[in-house]
Amino acid sequence: MEAALGRVARSKYPRRENLLVCFSHLRWNFVHQRPQHILTLASKQQRVVYFEEPVFEDLTHPLMRTSEPSSNILIVTPVLPLGTSPTKADAVQRRFVQQAIAAMPHSRLIAWYYTPMALRFTEYLDADIYVYDCMDELSAFKNAPPELGQMEKALLRRADLVFTGGLSLFETKRRLHHEIYPFPSGIDVQHFHRARKPGKDPADQADIPHPRVGYFGVIDERLDVRLVALAARTMPDVHFVMLGPVVKIDPSSLPQAENLHWLGAKPYCELPDYLRHWDAGWMPFALNEATRFISPTKTPEFLAAGLPVVSTAIVDVVRSYGAAGLVEIADGDDLEIKLRSVLSRPHQTLWPQVDAYLANMSWEKTWNAMAAHIERAHQGKKVVPLRRSA
Known part of the structure; x- marks a missing residue:
């Protein structure tokens, strides 16, 4: 599986360029909303890997199911055997993420989170920029994992940038991060x-x-x-x-x-x-x-x-x-x-x-503003402070 993914990636994506890996609780083919709008626009400037939550099927061994809704977007869906324990599921997803990233040579890695729960299997990542696009207060949703709040705190500590899906969400979280910006719903x-x-x-x-x-x-x-x-x-x-x-x-x-x-x-x-x-x-x-x-x-x-x-x-x-x-x-x-x-x-x-x-609420304007924040954050991280002389 690793070899096949690597061959496809090298043949289709020979150049080293930016790679954005998104971790989402939403299926790409579920409802077309904020993630699809933003990441489709992002894919015009870089490759995008959309890593979905796993599905569980009657299998003997895990597999990584992939699809390509467009030439520069790869959807990765972990398919796990029924009864897979949470610990095993995290280990398999960690391996799948490593394979997907390794198969796509890149000069800059952007880790983009819609769900803090993905930190369970991405804690090892060494991304250039971490983005938390907080589109909803997931902890208030039905069947939310009990550890979601703690995972979000960990993600907020790691994130370079936090975007929110509305003004109310921005106001309730603005004191939790030093680089947080509201981006309400856009429109096509x-x-x-x-x-x-x-x-x-x-x-x-x-x-x-x-x-x-x-x-x-x-x-x-x-x-x-x-x-x-x-x-x-x-x-x-x-x-x-x-x-x-x-x-x-x-x-x-x-x-x-x-x-x-x-x-x-x-x-x-x-x-x-x-x-x-x-x-x-x-x-x-x-x-x-x-x-x-x-x-x-x-x-x-x-x-x-x-x-x-x-x-x-x-x-x-x-x-x-x-x-x-x-x-x-x-x-x-x-x-x-x-x-x-x-x-x-x-x-x-x-x-x-x-x-x-x-007139000023297009998804294009939303993405362009987000991209500007990302570039600024990346340039800021490249600045190495001078040491004081003894």
């Missing part, structure tokens, strides 16, 4: 602007009556399913379209109604096809520990698609999009009033204001 405006143009309605929602209010994203403990049920019950003439994979909660616990449509996960490339046929977007998030620091990527995506949006009182949404008058903020008591209000407006009313607001 061109992609979602497609929803403002005519197009065919996807087959699985073509027969759903209007008006339609839609949601897209992961369906987990952050979604207020009671509020979803209440909306469907109190607004029987409105049809609620829910897109996204169901994780960490029992699918059978999702409310059911004739005007409530759970259509499952959809590829990122197809989202504009669905959104163009919705009359409004909504973000019925629960207000709990898991949502206290989130900065939903879908907020600017809804707006770029040209849809009016109603959201529960997520702090980063209220203080930015709500304060700018671009998103209506609602709770259980006035949800129907707010939804019917936005449904009564022409879509185009807010487009000039929305486009002006989103």
Whole structure:
């Protein structure tokens, strides 16, 4: 396996250049969000290895499964035998990381972390720059490992740079590191602007009556399913379209109604096809520990698609999009009033204001700013302080 990986790497990547190795708790092919946007842009300047959490299968020996979503990105998925102990899993992943890095000659190594838990098998790394892109408060999520807090403290000690996925997260962690910067969700405006143009309605929602209010994203403990049920019950003439994979909660616990449509996960490339046929977007998030620091990527995506949006009182949404008058903020008591209000407006009313607001929020701008911080940090580490004479 090592020899095969080495041959591929040497044939495809003969030059010594920067190598960014990312350690993530998210599958590359799960939901297209912050990591995919940022690292795809990063791959234009360097090679990227995206190291996923292991999967467990009925195997005799571990193997390293790889795929290449683009010419300069390699996805590495450790596949471990069922019943592998945590200690053994760490040892195998450590070996796989060593193999992947050794197979790709590089002049500079950037270790990029989305999960502090990866320190369990990367503590030996000698990277030029360590980046912690803290996109969520993972310790508040359902089924979070009990040692996550201690692992994050260790990562903060090692990191040269810390980026946060929103302002609230930045404010709660800003005193924990001397080089920490907020980078709220960006937007691929061109992609979602497609929803403002005519197009065919996807087959699985073509027969759903209007008006339609839609949601897209992961369906987990952050979604207020009671509020979803209440909306469907109190607004029987409105049809609620829910897109996204169901994780960490029992699918059978999702409310059911004739005007409530759970259509499952959809590829990122197809989202504009669905959104163009919705009359409004909504973000019925629960207000709990898991949502206290989130900065939903879908907020600017809804707006770029040209849809009016109603959201529960997520702090980063209220203080930015709500304060700018671009998103209506609602709770259980006035949800129907707010939804019917936005449904009564022409879509185009807010487009000039929305486009002006989103003009400086591209993922390209986000990555360029991150890259500038990385370069500055690297140059700073190269400066060797002069010794004082005796």
